[in-house]
Amino acid sequence: MQLTNRSKVVSDKVQTGMEKMYLPAILKGMMITASHIFKRRPTIKYPEHTRKMSAVYRGLHVLKRDEKGAERCTACGLCAVACPAEAITMESAERKKGEESLYREEKYARVYEINMLRCIFCGLCEEACPKEAIFLTDRIVDTEYEREDFIYGKDKLVEKIDKPIDVSKRQTLAVTEFKKIPGLKHNAVWEGNRLDRKSN
Ligand code: SF4
Numbered sequence: 001m002q003l004t005n006r007s008k009v010v011s012d013k014v015q016t017g018m019e020k021m022y023l024p025a026i027l028k029g030m031m032i033t034a035s036h037i038f039k040r041r042p043t044i045k046y047p048e049h050t051r052k053m054s055a056v057y058r059g060l061h062v063l064k065r066d067e068k069g070a071e072r073c074t075a076c077g078l079c080a081v082a083c084p085a086e087a088i089t090m091e092s093a094e095r096k097k098g099e100e101s102l103y104r105e106e107k108y109a110r111v112y113e114i115n116m117l118r119c120i121f122c123g124l125c126e127e128a129c130p131k132e133a134i135f136l137t138d139r140i141v142d143t144e145y146e147r148e149d150f151i152y153g154k155d156k157l158v159e160k161i162d163k164p165i166d167v168s169k170r171q172t173l174a175v176t177e178f179k180k181i182p183g184l185k186h187n188a189v190w191e192g193n194r195l196d197r198k199s200n
């Protein structure tokens with residue numbers, strides 16, 4: 001019984017001498033190649049040249065610090081739970097007395113790793129984070145030769161104190177308005193500006 005009309009009759013006509021030499025097919029292929037020679041190349045010579053990425057491009061993650069330079073991440077694990085690729089692992093530790101300037105919360109991530117070969121850059125970790133600690137950025141992951149080099153630890157993920165990474169473009173108006181509520185002090189500084197956090 002025929003269910004659809006999609007079936008095609010396969011031609012079994014005898015090939016000509018020319019067709020047996022595959023010359024028409026080869027010439028056709030070469031014509032296509034030649035037609036592309038003078039076209040503008042859509043590829044770029046990365047890493048010598050880099051493409052300008054959108055500000056909301058989902059690239060390499062950053063673990064943000066607060067306005068005083070302390071790490072925001074409290075090792076709650078929500079990003080790891082939200083990650084569909086199971087790319088995030090971490091080990092938590094208790095903050096000791098005198099480490100208040102290093103870690104904002106009483107618990108922090110002693111180890112925090114993202115396997116960039118597993119990551120699909122979906123951004124769900126960013127959405128899940130209640131501390132605005134992790135963001136995706138417009139940076140791209142470096143090329144490497146060894147698989148283990150793609151496991152990024154805190155040394156590559158935590159932003160440098162003297163080189164803060166601007167993630168303001170990734171934050172919607174609704175989020176920035178939300179953060180103006182007194183008491184919610186996450187990510188209060190960016191682009192050298194301070195949020196207006198006057199008490200109402
Ligand atoms: S961007 Fe997506 S896949 Fe990558 S670590 Fe975050 S949640 Fe996992």
Ligand code: SF4
Pocket residue numbers: 072073074075076077078079080090109128129130131132133134
């Ligand atoms: S990055 Fe955010 S969600 Fe992930 S462990 Fe740290 S505080 Fe929790």
